[in-house]
Amino acid sequence: MSARTCLTIVLAAGEGTRMRASRPKVLHAIGGRSLIAHVLAAVGAAGGAQAVVVGPGQGADQQALVAAVKAAMPSAELFVQGERRGTAHAVLAARPALARGADDVLVVFADTPLVTPQTLARLRAALARGAVVAVLGFRPADSTGYGRLIAGTDGALAAIREEKDATAEERAIGLCNAGLMALRGDAALAILERIGDDNAKREFYLTDAVAVARGLGWTAVALETGEDEVRGVNTQAQLAEAEEVLQRRLRAAAHDAGVSMVAPQTVHLSADTRLGRDVVIEPYVVFGPGVTVEDGAMIRSFSHLEGATVGRGARVGPFARLRPGARLDADVHVGNFVEVKEARLAAGAKANHLAYIGDASIGEGSNIGAGAITCNYDGAAKHRTEIGKGVFIGSNAALVAPVRIGDGAYVGTGSVITADVPADALALGRGRQVNKEGWAARLRRVVGAGKKLP
Numbered sequence: 001m002s003a004r005t006c007l008t009i010v011l012a013a014g015e016g017t018r019m020r021a022s023r024p025k026v027l028h029a030i031g032g033r034s035l036i037a038h039v040l041a042a043v044g045a046a047g048g049a050q051a052v053v054v055g056p057g058q059g060a061d062q063q064a065l066v067a068a069v070k071a072a073m074p075s076a077e078l079f080v081q082g083e084r085r086g087t088a089h090a091v092l093a094a095r096p097a098l099a100r101g102a103d104d105v106l107v108v109f110a111d112t113p114l115v116t117p118q119t120l121a122r123l124r125a126a127l128a129r130g131a132v133v134a135v136l137g138f139r140p141a142d143s144t145g146y147g148r149l150i151a152g153t154d155g156a157l158a159a160i161r162e163e164k165d166a167t168a169e170e171r172a173i174g175l176c177n178a179g180l181m182a183l184r185g186d187a188a189l190a191i192l193e194r195i196g197d198d199n200a201k202r203e204f205y206l207t208d209a210v211a212v213a214r215g216l217g218w219t220a221v222a223l224e225t226g227e228d229e230v231r232g233v234n235t236q237a238q239l240a241e242a243e244e245v246l247q248r249r250l251r252a253a254a255h256d257a258g259v260s261m262v263a264p265q266t267v268h269l270s271a272d273t274r275l276g277r278d279v280v281i282e283p284y285v286v287f288g289p290g291v292t293v294e295d296g297a298m299i300r301s302f303s304h305l306e307g308a309t310v311g312r313g314a315r316v317g318p319f320a321r322l323r324p325g326a327r328l329d330a331d332v333h334v335g336n337f338v339e340v341k342e343a344r345l346a347a348g349a350k351a352n353h354l355a356y357i358g359d360a361s362i363g364e365g366s367n368i369g370a371g372a373i374t375c376n377y378d379g380a381a382k383h384r385t386e387i388g389k390g391v392f393i394g395s396n397a398a399l400v401a402p403v404r405i406g407d408g409a410y411v412g413t414g415s416v417i418t419a420d421v422p423a424d425a426l427a428l429g430r431g432r433q434v435n436k437e438g439w440a441a442r443l444r445r446v447v448g449a450g451k452k453l454p
């Protein structure tokens, strides 16, 4: 089995009009990853497959598709289906790849993102056992719009009938076509070329591969899978349904890996979220793409993380925001209403309340007071703030970057720091306090007498 070669053709030339969105359908994301990237990940994980993508070949959309495909699978080759004339026609757009020959040909839809590598392998295994066409079937709660799998008198698969072309009797069949298909490589072109467009939509249906193969005396088989794995995304509502299925899978995998989540249904994960052992995630946390949380760290409620690394034993939140480039080393504490962007906090550093730390580095064990801000942007460019080890930044300090605070220094509360602070120094960058004796009492007398303020 592993010795067999495979060509996987991913169809992505559909219009996606039902999404009512400017972005191409297959570039919409679930779990922070585009639909087509999910499909390519499954194809890659199934192993041994060379992948090609058939796209619509139009302007900016095509460029965006090419970029997404190259990022997900650099080796994937792209073909263009100029005119949209059906799924078999789309597969034939990859004719040069088909002509190169492969033992197995897999056809998958880019808008069916939840398919697993195991199922792709099952379809190929059916070919290895002698089938020429293997089709994936499922029993949807509502079969509207799906092709029906028609069994022959021998019990094997005889044909697939699209709903528009089906008789009432055929429509009553519960087993539907999921859309994925495997074809024996040396028969694929012969089958595809015999498919015509004599049907209600005057399209070249890939589904006719079954009847054509049977007509040539070859075997077609159907495998079955659950509905969740083959949910297609045609509308925003279906995108949300697919997201729900994916989230359930990701949460289950996190639980299996030893992550503690008491309200998993309120935690939103990304497909690439990496969570270590003994990680605790409180209710209502959002993980955008690119987050790693190391062993024993705790992410408290209402925190939002994206492109961030949280070190061993660190604590984040409640109500914290870690933006791309946030890197917290071991035992760092980032508390409520603290935002961290493109900044590293070394081991044991703390910013417990109300702070903005952007384009900065904070040394070991330093403490950032409530309301402290790195003023990293001067309206034109971003600048860095470098804070050493064991530094104490008083509450409400404004650190105007570029600026460096030496090891062990103190920055007084409310300071506006515009120049570097030497190690072990105290920096006071604020006006001197003035107390005016009796001033408030005089004010009350004036107002109490109904007079105007002096």
Ligand code: UD1
Binding pocket: 011, 012, 013, 014, 015, 054, 081, 083, 084, 085, 086, 087, 089, 090, 109, 110, 111, 145, 146, 147, 148, 160, 162, 176, 177, 178, 179, 204, 205, 206, 207, 232
């Ligand atoms: C298809 C199947 C149907 C199955 C259903 C499962 C056919 C004829 N019908 O119907 O049996 O139950 O999927 O979801 O195959 N595409 C192209 N070029 C085209 C047409 C389609 O690239 O000219 C791509 C689309 O981008 C999409 C896929 O092929 O990824 C399926 O096309 P779609 O129009 O959604 O087919 P369905 O009507 O859903």
Ligand code: MG
Binding pocket: 232, 234
């Ligand atoms: Mg569809």
